Every structure is written in C-alpha cells, then in structure tokens.
Amino acid sequence: MRSFTYERAKTAIEAAAAVARTPGAKFIAGGTNLLDLMKLQIETPTHLVDVNGLKLDTIEPTPEGGLRIGALVRNTDLAADERVRRDYAVLSRALLAGASGQLRNRATTAGNLLQRTRCPYFYDTAQPCNKRQPGSGCSALDGVSRQLGIVGVSDACIATNPSDMAVAMRALDAVVETVRPDGAGRTISIAEFHRLPGDTPHLETALEPGELITAVTLPPPVGGRQIYRKVRDRASYAFALVSVAAVIHQNGTGRVAVGGVAHKPWRIEAAEADLPRGSKVVTEQLLADAKPTHDNAFKRPLVERTIGAVISQARS
Amino acid sequence: MRFDTPATTNPIDQLKVVGRPTDRIDGRHKTTGTAPYAYERHDVVPDQAYGFVLGAAIAKGRIAAMLLDEAKAAPGVLAIVTTLDMPRLERGMMNAAYLFGGPVVQHYHQAVAVVVAETFEQARAAAYLIRVDYEPEAGKFDLAAEASNAPLVGDDSGEGSSGPPEVRVGDFEGAFKAAEVKHDESYTTPDESHAMMEPHATIAAWDGDQLTLWTSNQMIGWGKRSIAKILGIPAQNVRLDSPYIGGGFGGKLFIRADAVLAALGAKAAQRPVKLALTRPLIANNTTHRPATIQRIRIGANRDGIITAIAHESTSGNLADGKPETAVSQTRLLYAGANRLMAMRLAPLDLPEGNAMRAPGEAPGMMALEVAMDEMAEKLGLDPVQFRILNDTQVDPENPNRRFSHRDLVGCLRLGAERFGWDKRNAQPAQVRDGHWFVGMGVAAGFRNNLLTKSAARVRLDGQGVVAVETDMTDIGTGSYTIIAQTAAEMMGVALDKVVVRLGDSSFPVAAGSGGQWGANNSTAGVYAACVKLREAVVQRLGFNSADAVFADGAVRSGNRSVALAEAASAGELVAEDFIEYGDLAKTHQQSTFAAHFVEVGVDALTGEVRVRRMLAVCAAGRILNPKSARSQVIGAMTMGVGAALMEELAVDKRRGFFVNHDLAGYEVPVHADIPHQDVIFLDEVDPMSSPMKAKGVAELGICGVGAAVANAVYHATGIRVRDYPLTLDKLIGHLPEAV
C-alpha cells in the first residue's frame, strides 16, 4: 500500500470536485474491494475521498412508482428492504448470493457496481495484465481461464465482471444516477454503464473522471417470478461460474441476464422473445458470438442449463 | 521406557479420565482470544519491527541484480536483506527447495528479499520498490507431459509413507492376463494447498548469538535442528516456542521462509522482527501436496477374489524432492497373491511438493477406492461385500506378518447398517429428488500408525498440581487435553489439577504433530514420565511401589492413604522420561482403518454436487478423547470433500506457478457445503501400539473420503469421473438435456 491522503466529503458535488481536482484520487465507500486492491498495489490512489458521510443511504419511492436506491445503501440493507423483497426479489436474491454477511454489511450499492474483476492474473502484479497495466499483455488468454469470460471478450482481455447485484439490475433495467465535478447530474442506463474490454480493458464503465454515483433507480415493478440462480464450485462464498437473473411471467415470456460470462452483465433483449421456446434457442442467441477458451468452454452449456433450470423453476 | 512387548493392564485402563469426551482445556483461551498465536506475541520481547518477504516473480532462472536504493530510502525502513547478500543457505531437514541465499531461482515466489521496517505497511510498501533484474530460464511445469519419462524413485524419508521404487510379489503380469475379470484405469489428483487459517509466522530475536523464534511449527525438534543447519549456528543457541498453532496440515512440519527471514532480518536490523507470509505467497512459497497420475489394475476371478493388483503413481517435484507415495496403502489394504507397486518421479520446476495431511494415502486412496468401486460393479458385487471378500489379516507382501489389530470389516459392516446401505439400488442413476440425482458411495479408509520416540517431563508441586512439559505441539488437534487426561489418569488427580506446557524447545523432545503420530506417541511419552514420577512419589511417601494406588488426589496402599501433594511438601518432584519402541512395528503391521459412507445430490441440470450426509466408522485403537477425536475426523472428512469436489492449485504451465494463490481462488469447503456428518469409533484397543493402546485418527479421517464422494457421484448419475476435483464441468456434458 502506498501512502495516500484522505478527506471526508460533505456534499456530493464537493466529493466529485475533489476527485477531479487531485490526480490519482479515488472515492472510497465500504472499502471492501478498494482496500484489498490497495494492499496488493493493484490500485495506488494518492488521495481518498470518503463518501460515507454523504447521506446517500436511503431507499425512496420514485414518482414513476419505482425505487431510488442511494449509492451508499449497504448491500445487506438493500437485500432486506421490504419493497425490494416484494417487488424486485431477483435483486434481493442476487445480493444475498454474493460475498458474506460481514462483507454485505459494509459493501455499498455504488461500490458493488464498480468492483473489479477476479481474474487471478489481475491480482498478481508480477504477471502481465492489460487491465492492470495497459499494454503489458493478457496472461489469461493462454493461461488459466476457467473462471473467465466467453462472450464480448477481446484479444486484450477476457475478464468478467464479478458482481451478482449488477446482473439483477440489468434484468430490471436499472438506471445509474451520477453527479459530475461541475455539479451537473446525468443518468446512465445499466446496459450502457459497464463497457466491453475492447483494447482498453482498463476502462470499465461509462463514468468520467471524478463522476460520482449518487443513486440507482429501478423502474416500476414488472412482476413475474423473479429468480437468481448462481452456479459455483462450492455452496456459498464463491464467485459465480455462471449466474442467471430472470423475471419470468406466467405465459413464459420474460427477461434473462447472465453473469460470469462477460465484462458486463450479459443480456440481449431480442433473445428474450424466445424464452417460451426454451433455453436452447435463447442461449444460442445470447452466446452467438461467444469465444470461449479451452478452460471455460463448459460455460456455454452451463449457461443453457442454468437458464433451463430457471425456466423449470419458474414453471414449478 | 522401552516399549517392546504388547501392553498389559496399566493405570490408563482405569479410564476415569482418558477415553472420556472431554472439553479442550485450552478451549477457553481459544474462544476468548487469550491463546496468542505467533504473530500476536506482542509481549514476549519489546521493540518488535516488521518484516515483509518479497517472492520471486519468475519460476526459474537467475537474479542478475537487485536495485535497492528506492526501497532503502522509503519511510520507516530499517534493513533489507536480499538473496544476493550471502551464499545459498543450507536446507532444513526433509526439504528440497532452498529457502534463501544465492542468485538461483528454483520456483515462483521463492523468497528473494526481506524488508524490515517500523510498521508492516512501511515494510510492504518498500518491498514493492525493490527492482529485481531476472534472467528467466525455461522450466518444466506440466506433470502430464513429463510423466512418460519419469524414472522409478523410492522414498526413504522414514516419515511414514516411505517405500521402495518398485515392489513385486508373485507374477502380476501373468496373473492379470489370466484374470477372469479385469480393471485397468488411470486417475489423477491435482496439486493441493494446506490452506490453514493461520499463515506461517515468526517473531525472531537475537540476544548475542542466542536466537529465539516465537513461531508456528508442528515439529519443534526438527525445527530447532533445521534452523541451526540453515543459519549455520549451533542448535543449542536456538530456542523455538510454539504453544498455539492455527492449523498446519503438514505445511508447518518444516522451518520455512518466515522463520529464516525473521532471523536474518532481526540480525540485520538489530531488532526483534515479526513476520508473516502473506496469503498470496503461501501457495507458491511453501510446500504443497503434489499432483499425481495413478494407474490401477485389478484382476479377479468371477467370485470376486483379487488375484492381481497393481498401483503405479507418478508425481513431480524439484530436484532432491520426493515422490508422493500414493501407492503405499495398496501394499497393505487388500489381499491378492500377485502384486506390483511402483512410484515414478518427474523433475518439475514448480514449488516443492511435500507432506500434506496423510501424504501418500490421501491421494492414493482417492484412486484405489474408486478402482475398487468400478471393479465391484464389473463383478456384479456390492462394493461393501467386495471389500470384505478381499480383506486380509496379514501383510500381503509377507504373510507371516500379521496386523497388530485390524477391523476394517467391522467398520464396513457397522457403517453399512447405520447408513442404510441396504436401501441403495445397485443400479446407478435411479434416484431423483426434485432436480437432484441422489447417490450413495462407500470407500475404505486406511492410514498407517507410526511409532516414534517421545519424551516428557512431569512436575508435582506442594499443592498437588501436576505440570507436564514437552515440546509436543497442539495444532488445533487437542494435544493439550489428551496429555492432561493422561497425566490425570496416571497420577490419580482431577483434570483441573494438571497444567500442560507445550511447544517450547527447552522442554523434552516429543513426537510432534505429523503423520497422525502425535496423540499416541506424545501421551505414551507422558505415560513414561508419569511412571517415573509415581516411583518418586511412592519412594518419598515410603510406600511399597507394587501395590500403591493413585486415585482421588491421594496415594493409597492397604489402609494407609496420603495426599499426593504431601510427596512434594519438601520441594517439587520432577521426573522425565521418554517412550521408545522395540520392533513390534516390524513384527506386526500397525495401521488404522475406516469405512466412509457418503450421500450426494447432483443437480440434474447444472451438475453441481452437494454432499447430503456423511458417516465415518473408524477403528483406530483406544480413542483417548472421543470429543476431540471426533473433531479431528469431521475436519478430515471436510477436507476430503474439498479434495473431491473443489480443491486444486491451478498450474500455469507456461509461466510455472500456481495461479489461484489466495483463498478466493483456492476454494475449500464452507459450512454450507457440509450438512451432516456422523463419526463412530469402534470400541477397541491395540496393545501393540503403546501403553496407551491408542493409534492415530486425524489422517485416517481424510483417507478414502474423496473416493466415497466420487463413488456417490457415480451412483447418483452413472457418470464416472477419474480426474479430481469433480467439478461440474466434468459432469454436465453427460447429464440429460435442459428444457
């Protein structure tokens, strides 16, 4: 860990301005991801702007009938919120499938969206990694890649986004609200929020330098059976090999977003029309452009099977 | 005390304290945070500075130069010692890798420097500023690719699972060829990491030429000799102290880089140095259980009698490293007139392979007991029955040599009854429970019982308190408690009148914790010392030693009874002795036995395997404390589930290292993976093992578990996976299609 300076921001705009002003500055929320990365010198911020005091920790109804989730709402509180459990059960279930109780107590909504990949080479500073050190190469491409991405990948990076929460938010069409250093706010749809790696895998989101997430809004409830199915090598406390967030209506139509396969939660709306026809046709469309490695080729059938499991569960 | 004839009746047989399910006497310290682990010994010496180890960034090659200017100038830095500062240091006992010194890099994350600073954060930050100029060389990292050229190699380390390169009995090839039913398959097990909770950690302090290490080490006696050898100093100048150990599983049998670099750092900084290996270093810097490729051939007649059995195993290691002795149990477990066992060792440039919980037997049983399941099916026999049919009461290589006590059959029969084995459908893939395929599997468990010299000192004070001192360790196993039980039984006092001090090299040298030899040997050493103390007491009180009875805090003979404390009224009584063994272990084969039963569910769509219930029935001599023994066995069963379903150090075969080198990447079972476990101990004693009549259980508990899981997966699905771990990617291609 390198030495850094630290300040507590009082307002959102102040926080954004502070980060924009100081080269190498970063926000810190729960710190459950950032601090681990700093200890390994994967992240080396020179200045931390603590956003925990910004009072962005409430969940409010929106005029449209949806929910506005403050950026600092803890994962535990979000998962337990009565409205979330009733109307957006897939989100609650996704949160509870992630990390551990202790971590969820600390982890925030914004921090969760911005958690970084779990590619093992990203964590070993002795190894080339384009995401950690642009231009150094990708060790995973011809290395150990069982956990890594199969679709939307590039020759520069095949990492996945490890968030469970984001997969559910993708299925729910969430919208990220931000404030920029100049004080101007904007909204970014969750579909546009995370980027594909392309040849700049170190750029992971649509956020600009200093841009602060203030909230995530959910549109009015869509009903349906809401299922989050996370498949992993052990029963708990592991990142997904593949996960599926689904909303399935009685007539078999619905939505599916897939985690563990790409640099972002993976959803192709056009494929969803075929949900009543079963998992195979849907998966064929979702993974039409998949480029798995030898190690992770199993993820293709696993996606199909997990979507199949979700459809069966919805019918039962 | 020399133990060379089978034990007869002795005070332990009273079983007033020994043999009872007793809470850990150190439990309160553990649960209240007052049992300090090595890194927490803030009070043992003042002015502790922090050390941080830098590991090599290449797998093989040389270090041309190291640039330290920036690191030296970093805040708080007190000293930096690098591998180029000194000629290559000697190795400790039984280790192949060099821990420090010299420009040659043997494996990834081998220590190349230690930075000492005022704080941990400063030491770490400075370590990242060291610039190392490497000259990498090509290495060999792929066991499968090297296996075909691997020469036959034996292991004569005497660590328990040793064996010659090849053993032949009868004419295996001829008998196999002629066999009516045959099985010939290969199995693989991956590299595994000990993944103990407490990392390797040491505080080192020099006082002139005297070195003290407050450390975390399973084998104090070995450790003392090893650190002296590594540093080139006399062993009497070294003291090790290791009273509490947060798990070891074989990873702390040896002196490792934490101890060596804490000592070197302390010398350079002229300050005590506290140092722990970081989690990312542990997988590649320390030792691991090496991967194996095993071929098993079994031939039998149609009635299921084995006529030929061969087990060949190939593993890899650094030069001077040992093979994984995965064939050792097959020499002893089943009858069969014609036998072939062989071990091959491929030179690899991966980190050092060495002992991990039940080295040899753990991976060996994972293969053998699946092969037995497959063979039973070919024969149309129930797998429990097939094993019983081929039981042996003698060493199959030397039929004149009997087992000291062997009740594998009893374990299998009782286990089958308790587990409801008779409800198992012989056909696989018949039972569905919702979206789960459900299956049951069985495997035998087997691990040798090892005898080794062990010493202790006992003191009796004027309050009637008995204190035991021995360098035996408690690695979470319960040694404190069984030693206290032994002393209480021998001296006729209550448990709360016994104090146990462990892990200090200034105490008499005990067996230490390894090879599941700790419990039997260390308590036998305490028994021997107590026999001497009893003699001293009897003499002091003027009793006739032959009929004195030690009970209820008093010594009685005829009508006369005197409080035990009286014997020490004029001053403490001290006795010291050791147990050493004659040739009972040569004339008889001493082993421990188990039957493992497992029920699993396999998700019909995703292939996720979840264990539903487990049972182990163990026959391992006298069980000294059923409560701590049960904890050992359920812990071992849990580790067996890990080996079966998820544990694997993933090798990057080009860069030459274990990639998943933290506990996020190296998955071990969590609570949710382990729903229900039962353990039954057969009520037995083994008078050949020691005056305690006990044997080990802690490694027995893992041996066979993985195979029982794999056999259950087969029974659930009809899919036979022969490559561990049985992750879902190896199953889904064979499962029914999705909707």
Ligand SMILES: Cc1cc2nc3c(=O)[nH]c(=O)nc-3n(C[C@H](O)[C@H](O)[C@H](O)COP(=O)(O)OP(=O)(O)OC[C@H]3O[C@@H](n4cnc5c(N)ncnc54)[C@H](O)[C@@H]3O)c2cc1C
């Ligand atoms: C052992 C372990 C297991 C885990 N398992 C899982 C799992 O199974 N599934 C899963 O989904 N996650 C898992 N996680 C990840 C966990 O969900 C994240 O660490 C957590 O959500 C991050 O939230 P935080 O508030 O602590 O973020 P921080 O660590 O504080 O920040 C993360 C990033 O977000 C930025 N940031 C924070 N707040 C804002 C804001 N308001 N605006 C802009 N940028 C901001 C920070 O600058 C930083 O770059 C695991 C983590 C650990 C340590």
Ligand code: SF4
């Ligand atoms: S996949 Fe991405 S994160 Fe992983 S090594 Fe390659 S560039 Fe780095």
